[in-house]
Amino acid sequence: MSPIERNAKDFWTGVIYIVIGGAAIFLGRDYGMGTAMKMGPAYFPVILSSLLILIGAISVIRSFLKPGTPVGTVAWKGLALVIASTVLFGFIVRGAGMAIALPLMVILSACASTRFRWQYALALAAGVTVFCILIFQVGLGVPLPILGSWFGD
Amino acid sequence: MEFFDNIGLGFSVALSLVNLLYCLAGVFLGTLIGVLPGLGPTATIAMLLPVTFTLPPVSALIMLSGIYYGSQYGGSTTSILVNVPGEAASVVTALDGYQMALKGRAGVALATSAIGSFFAGTVATVVLALFAPPLAEIALKFGPAEFFSLMVLGLLASLVLARGSLLHATGMVVLGLLLGLVGADVNTGTQRYTFEIPQMADGIGFVVVAMGMFGLAEVVRNLENENDRPTIVSKITSLMPTKEDWKRIVGPILRGTAIGSALGILPGSGSILGSFAAYAIEKKVSKNSAEFGKGAIEGVAAPESANNAGAQTSFIPMLTLGIPSNPVMALMIGAMVIQGIQPGPSVITEQPALFWGIIVSMWIGNLFLVILNLPMVGMWVKIVSVPYQYLFPAILVFCGIGVFSLNNTEFDVYLMALFGVVGYLFVKLDCEPAPMLLAFILGPMMEEYLRRALLLSRGNPMIFIERPISATMLGLAALAIIVASLPTFYKKREETFRE
Numbered sequence: 139m140s141p142i143e144r145n146a147k148d149f150w151t152g153v154i155y156i157v158i159g160g161a162a163i164f165l166g167r168d169y170g171m172g173t174a175m176k177m178g179p180a181y182f183p184v185i186l187s188s189l190l191i192l193i194g195a196i197s198v199i200r201s202f203l204k205p206g207t208p209v210g211t212v213a214w215k216g217l218a219l220v221i222a223s224t225v226l227f228g229f230i231v232r233g234a235g236m237a238i239a240l241p242l243m244v245i246l247s248a249c250a251s252t253r254f255r256w257q258y259a260l261a262l263a264a265g266v267t268v269f270c271i272l273i274f275q276v277g278l279g280v281p282l283p284i285l286g287s288w289f290g291d
Numbered sequence: 292m293e294f295f296d297n298i299g300l301g302f303s304v305a306l307s308l309v310n311l312l313y314c315l316a317g318v319f320l321g322t323l324i325g326v327l328p329g330l331g332p333t334a335t336i337a338m339l340l341p342v343t344f345t346l347p348p349v350s351a352l353i354m355l356s357g358i359y360y361g362s363q364y365g366g367s368t369t370s371i372l373v374n375v376p377g378e379a380a381s382v383v384t385a386l387d388g389y390q391m392a393l394k395g396r397a398g399v400a401l402a403t404s405a406i407g408s409f410f411a412g413t414v415a416t417v418v419l420a421l422f423a424p425p426l427a428e429i430a431l432k433f434g435p436a437e438f439f440s441l442m443v444l445g446l447l448a449s450l451v452l453a454r455g456s457l458l459h460a461t462g463m464v465v466l467g468l469l470l471g472l473v474g475a476d477v478n479t480g481t482q483r484y485t486f487e488i489p490q491m492a493d494g495i496g497f498v499v500v501a502m503g504m505f506g507l508a509e510v511v512r513n514l515e516n517e518n519d520r521p522t523i524v525s526k527i528t529s530l531m532p533t534k535e536d537w538k539r540i541v542g543p544i545l546r547g548t549a550i551g552s553a554l555g556i557l558p559g560s561g562s563i564l565g566s567f568a569a570y571a572i573e574k575k576v577s578k579n580s581a582e583f584g585k586g587a588i589e590g591v592a593a594p595e596s597a598n599n600a601g602a603q604t605s606f607i608p609m610l611t612l613g614i615p616s617n618p619v620m621a622l623m624i625g626a627m628v629i630q631g632i633q634p635g636p637s638v639i640t641e642q643p644a645l646f647w648g649i650i651v652s653m654w655i656g657n658l659f660l661v662i663l664n665l666p667m668v669g670m671w672v673k674i675v676s677v678p679y680q681y682l683f684p685a686i687l688v689f690c691g692i693g694v695f696s697l698n699n700t701e702f703d704v705y706l707m708a709l710f711g712v713v714g715y716l717f718v719k720l721d722c723e724p725a726p727m728l729l730a731f732i733l734g735p736m737m738e739e740y741l742r743r744a745l746l747l748s749r750g751n752p753m754i755f756i757e758r759p760i761s762a763t764m765l766g767l768a769a770l771a772i773i774v775a776s777l778p779t780f781y782k783k784r785e786e787t788f789r790e
Contacts, residue, residue, distance in 0.1 A: 182738040212719060
């Protein structure tokens, strides 16, 4: 069995740490190291990146030596819908306004639940939208329009 | 006496009508999120930070602290009534508290928890008032080398309590430090890792990271096993402990308070370690140790006192040294910075009204909590049964609006989504996000102290070992990491967190 199957957690964590550490050194190659007495912008990042690569390497080596626990179920649907609804909110909130962006976000994310029912989702969307407009827009003066610029100003 | 002058000043600040209202709002919200499983104080405080910008600093911090210690009360209510700890610190309370509830003594367990918490909160307030000023005095003499070593100690100590693999958690700390460096370098103005995106020039906002990793990622994690949520709620009959009960809880409350207060001060700890330690010790010393796990009232009194004491004394390193001991304190530091207050030893002398106002407000807040929790317990019980499918879309909406209004930019919303994915991925890989958030806050400070220390020593790294206070702290840090990697300790830790 390959380490990817036997100890996926250690293997992939290690790979991620090595990639991030390597990328940080590569991206920061022009920042200027300086000396210990006069640390340049790259000095501390290079120390940290090297440490991260070292830790990643140990983790990968460990994945070859020791069996690990399985990753377990991943809530792919939940993850996709939570992220999609958040991105959608960011995309339309200014143009469409809270009165449209919030109910869409609620309904889209509510689909992630195994107990999704249309009537409940719609009621929840209405409730959350009214509540948020009252609290954030009317009460706290957050600069988010109720109806956005797509509907004229 | 100076102590009474200071407390008097604190009362004059905390008793103003506005601050009383924010204190009440804070502990109310804290109890609410403590009762709701799947929504913790870190995510809530992150969500509310943008709201507090418009408040005066004292009111903002009074409310945010109220949320934190209030959540300790609420968390125990659900532990006892439905065997679902609302917060990590009330995990052990569920062991005996729920057993008591099954025996029809839910009311007594709740009352014990409230009495213990209130006593512990009062003592911890006094501890905070007595120990914070001298500690700040010492810290004022710290040079950059001492501060750097102190931060190393704080970060390594946070690893001791991290769940899962120690190696992975260490990596998370390093990763957090690295992420904290994104943005313009203070000395040269060099843009580091900003990909020429203007919104990244000042670095990544810690609220964005916290909401992504503790808000969104947590929602996704809860969606994994939606179906094993509680439905049966125990009935509450009598609240008052009997004479016999009183006799049995006095000792555990005193010991729990002492253990919680002492452990709360440790960097990286907060309330969780105290509640576990108090329960374990009580089980050893109690005459009724055979009853533990079957509804021993001592098993509720000790950890409940300890977690509340710890929640409050964990403010000591934050208020006196500017060092967060847990993610909630990291957010409090962020709140102070946004309010224009530089956290550190000078806060006590430069902002006495703020410092003493917060401390006294904690005691008042504890009083509110007893009133909120005992007579109104029926209302909180109803809230436990709110199904998660109604809760999480609302959490997402609050996260979205909160992050957007921070800098009035969509970019932060997308960045939060990215951290949500990253946070969930790391949780699945056994990489605890809490140490990363601490490191993220400390990253820029650590670099600055390292730079200054090495400038003073002309580039000689021995400065960290030659200065006695700095050397002691590094020694303790090394000790923490050795203890954490010992096989026996490792096993214990695994067992403790297996709930």
